[in-house]
Amino acid sequence: MPETFRVPRSRANKTHQMLRDEIMAALEPILFDDYRNSYAIRAELEAAFAAEMRKRHAVAAHSGTIALLLALRACGIGPGDQVITVGNSDISTTGAISQCGAIPVLCDVARSDYTIDVDLVEDLITGKTRAILPVDLHGHPANVRALRPLADRHDLKIVEDAALASGACDHGAPVGAFADVAMFSFAPFKPLGSAGNGAMLVTSDDSLADQLRLLVSYGHAPTLSPSPKMREGLDTPSLFMGEGAGGWGSLPPGYQNYIAEGYNVPLDGLQAALLLVKLPYLGEWTRQRRDIVSRLEAGLADTSAILPRFRAESRPTFRSYAIAVDRQGELHQGLRAAGIEAVIHYAPPIYEYDVYAGMFPERGSLTTTERLARQIVNLPVTPELTSDDVDYMIEVTRKLLNNG
Ligand SMILES: Cc1ncc(COP(=O)(O)O)c(C=O)c1O
Known part of the structure; x- marks a missing residue:
């Protein structure tokens, strides 16, 4: 039995009880109707979350940890590159950088709100720096707007770790506004929590969004493109149905092609359904x-x-x-x-x-x-x-x- 506290870290169970009817109604079709519902619900959550964060695109992933890796890979971060971040974060932050083959370079934080000290960043930039990864620690927005001109001057991407900051705003816009890609975690104790793992990547950059969709789903070509079989004239449809950028079923059967080595780490439909109920609150x-x-x-x-x-x-x-x-x-x-x-x-x-x-x-x-x-x-x-x-x-x- 978990330890019980008079004042616990989370009483999400109470919220779920209050929303019981809505939640059960949302889960029902995923469990008992056509399996494609799961993909449709995820696409619906992505659209709703993108609108909430005032971004053009949102891509739902299995966890914040994997989402950060996808974001860095989508930005083209690779072996030998340097990424500036902070030392007071989760291992997911530094881990994502190392797992791309890049090197995390740590910047000190501000005493006031515990986020990256923007005045110290420029001195850390070298010829190998490719990105800055600020963290909205505890839900406090890092001053990403102040980092933007610096990043532009040095041709750096900004990937914002907003794992803890769903609902936070800065300079009049939801956090993530000044980043190339921002990541929000839906782990249970986060401000918008699922009942398991989950995360969302948001961006208004069309080509970054394409890269994220590619990486989150095996590296499947998002649109019809000639597969090796087709080039040999063997265009026998395979059994694969295809989940393209437009969601499940958007590729015609038989024209599967991989154009990248991706992962299979989308948000699952059950969590997406729960989050879609919770997002309006x-x-x-x-x-x-x-x-x-x-x-x-x-x-x-x-x-x-x-x-x-x-x-x-x-x-x-x-x-x-x-x-x-x-x-x-x-x-x-x-x-x-x-x-x-x-x-x-x-x-x-x-x-x-x-x-x-x-x-x-x-x-x-x-x-x-x-x-x-x-x-x-x-x-x-x-x-x-x-x-x-x-x-x-x-x-x-x-x-x-x-x-x-
Ligand atoms: C600052 C920060 N970034 C990233 C993550 C990783 O998110 P997830 O738990 O969804 O993998 C966490 C998790 O607690 C976190 O605190």
Whole structure:
């Protein structure tokens, strides 16, 4: 049995209960009707998500981890290239870069909102730099607009890791607006969570979108093109039905062709159906997350905790509320002992894990990243929290910080 907390990290089950009828109605045709429904639902989610994020294209993938790899590959990142990113993220971020054969180059982060320090990026650019991969950590928008002119000047792509930031906006637009490709994760504890794994890549670049669709689905040609069999005059239709860019069934049977080595990592239809039910509520849930944080902010303002601060244009969402304190372990354990499911996310910095032993020369020099990793404690933020839950969190946190 999972540990139960008075204030848990997520009460998505309550939301799912509230939406039970809608969810069951959405799952029904996928399970019991024609199997092609699953593909149609995914295409519907892609269209709805692209509209929500004000982008021309959205491509749904199995997880944020694989989606980042697809995004970098679509941008042409390969062996020997360098990609600038941060050290306070998930292994998915650095892993995607290494798995392309490229080298992650780590930039320090801003003390205010824990995202990439844009003033430090230019000094890290070399002749091998091909992309910048900022992370909207905890749901805080990185200042990607400030990175855009720099990227354009040096002919770099921007792939934004917005895994935690569905619902966040910056400079008046949904996060991802200034990136070439942005990735949103739908893992269960994310601001828009599925019941398993899932992610979405968004872009307004038509050729990047074509590349993403190619890579997410084996490397199938998206349109009719002469396959090797056809060139030999053997155009006997195979049994393959084909899922082209227009969705399942958009290729005529028998004209399958691979034009890239891709993966088979689309979002599955059951998760797509659940997400399609939940997407229209994202705005309301984001407001609820912000309201919870406004109350936490007011309740903890006069304590020794250092609270995140945001640029005037930044409209974060909050997967959790990441505060910085001197006695991290003590607060973390005290909160959990009081039934509050606090966690410590993205600490230590990624290069301290065994897999990267000796690999990052940046180790020891990213002073803000390292300081934050010793200080951050994440308080639960989930739209279903009650007023009492928030009051209780404030009361316990104040007491543990000796401000009670
Ligand atoms: C910042 C960040 N990027 C990428 C990922 C990977 O997303 P997923 O869990 O969907 O693979 C995560 C997962 O927690 C994350 O926190």
